[in-house]
Amino acid sequence: MAPPDASPPPQKSRRFSRRRLLALLASVPVIGGAGGAVAFNRQAYYSGPVSDHFDGTRFFDPHGVPPKPFTDLLRWQFGNDEKARWPETWPLAAKDKPPARVEGDAIRLSYVGHASFLLQTRGLNILLDPVWSERMSPVSFAGPKRANPPGIAFEDLPKIDLVLVSHGHYDHLDAATLSRLQAVHQPRVITPLGQDAIMKSHDAAIRAEAHDWGDRVEIGNGMAVHLAPMRHWTARGLFDRNKALWAAFVLEAPGGLVYHIGDTGYGDGHHFREAKRRFGGFRLAILPIGAYEPRWFMRDQHMNPAEAVQVMIDCGARRALAHHWGTVQLTNEAIEAPREALAAALAERGIAPELFRAIRPGDVLELSAAEA
Template identity: 35%
Template sequence: MVGTAARSCRATRTGLLLALSATLMLAACGHKNPYYDPAKPHHTPEGFRNNYLDRKPDGLLKWQWQRITQGLPKPPANNYAFPIVRPDVVALHANKTDTTATWIGHATVLLQVQGTNVLTDPIWSKRASPLSFMGPKRHVPPPMDMNELPHIDVVLISHNHYDHLDRATVEQLNKQDGGPPLFLVPLGIKPWLNDLGITNVKELDWWESASQGSLNFHLVPVQHWSARSLTDRQETLWGGWTMHTNKDTATPFSVFFAGDTGFSKDFEDIATRFGSFDLALIPIGAYAPRWFMQTQHVDPADAVKIHQTIKSAYSIGVHWGTFEMADESLDEPPLALAEARKKAGVADQAFVALKHGETVRFDKNGAVIP
């Protein structure tokens, strides 16, 4: 029975792969970029491109065929028994002055800085997919319900992939008590949000900025891509985010959120522009196989290089342990991160992988409180 079920599953996946191939071959190239500025090299008449990668990420069909034939991804050694820390919901609601970072899971982090609550790439759904019955499923539940969140002031979206821009989550955030948050998004995502009735949106191009309260945000270039269907690849922009307190504040603090990215010279450009960061949220998962993922997803060794390049005082590894997005097991990234730190001479406490729901607090000088 097990063998029959496995063969049936492989046959289904093979059929889906063939359908995907046919759709990609039939996809038209008639999209016109309404934001096109020929003076900006990352703009194209059809959409956008990376600064330091001439080609679009490719090899999807080959990778999916390997997954079918090799039975990937491999399950984690811990059998999905990840430890979960219950956040102190009362303290998060009451906090108006302390700087904190709480890892919800995947690329979702709740940041509290000078009384402003910021949420990165929020997803509470059970699947990172347009379908409720298919696509990457959540293996670790959110450590807190959405209705337990403090009032969210700003939502940062890095790009439009389903594991970073979740429709059900942003719709619920838009209906929160006390009014909707400000959604900061890359070019091209605002119309999609507007169609959902989400109107408190500001979209930015690379290096453009926006402010909320005492915080200043910049959309910065990273090496990735966008797509929400089989035919709209790179039609909307992607990027990372920086967040800085006002220069005249008595307790300055800075954050870099990478979103999704491969390693590129973009991080040298970011360091040149901003100098250093108190906190960085850097992906460490969804990196295998390297022949396919290298241009779009860093592995832990590359993540450590980002940490060093942007001169981050303290980094948190995100984008792991929640959804199976690649071929490595869900519990592998923290182990690989420990090896990468050691090889690079980075202190263990300078770049960490938190437990789901764990909160880190920072003192008035931007240092982590033990």
């Protein structure tokens, strides 16, 4: 049984301090607002031809909008928007110990926390945006900190074959975790253009390969991965905003398609309707539901639970699974608010709650081959 929400009512806390400013700067490349961090990255991560989403220096989304300016970040942090206080810890009910493999068209998804999952199907073990670090930050002493440990102990991972990393924000691309995975499992790592350079600058041994929107990559056992647009952005430092690409992933398997979005705003819904047009619908969509308040600041880059339900409908997913909630506080909403808002949005649209679940870290979603 999940522990009760121990968080007190929302309260204002806007006192300026050096410690708070440092924590804010360490959080910037995670929260999806203004570009920047305490690091001063200037290098180019990718060089290639101009395209409909690359101007020769930076990537862009033709159907998106750029992140908010730094002045809006300060307005949010030191203005009048109320911020719920999360509990220091939100213990797991249980940790998962996954099997060595899942064969056939059954799917087993274990929620590690935030945007991290272990997906097992057709004999492959695939990690999505794996983060085992305590802080999701460019530094170890400040920035967003986990409220709970990973839902799978690192030592309990089965042999990892493949890692998918959606973009370079520190709550999705955790170089320390990728280096640990390389040392123990030597997995193949698939990521959007330019993110491979970030990984290899940390550890040259990481087996990273970069691909563009629209690419299809064979991964074995009758499966492939497609890279698809999502409405977001990326950065690791003050001067490298959008010098690498971001992407959603579509896992193609005989049992059906799985659509994984690491981070996205909703916008006008173009990307999700286009995904349905291109792929014909999905067996499962794995969608973010958290880090959405205040809406005036976050709406262009992070969708809320009601918008996530609309994405499920737009993309033609038969089922959905939520992430990006309950692990680390990035924005103003309370720890359980995304799950509560998801339940309300499903009820309003007349969708059965079991068709779009928000499980806790350490919990598992299993789909049988008969549900393909």
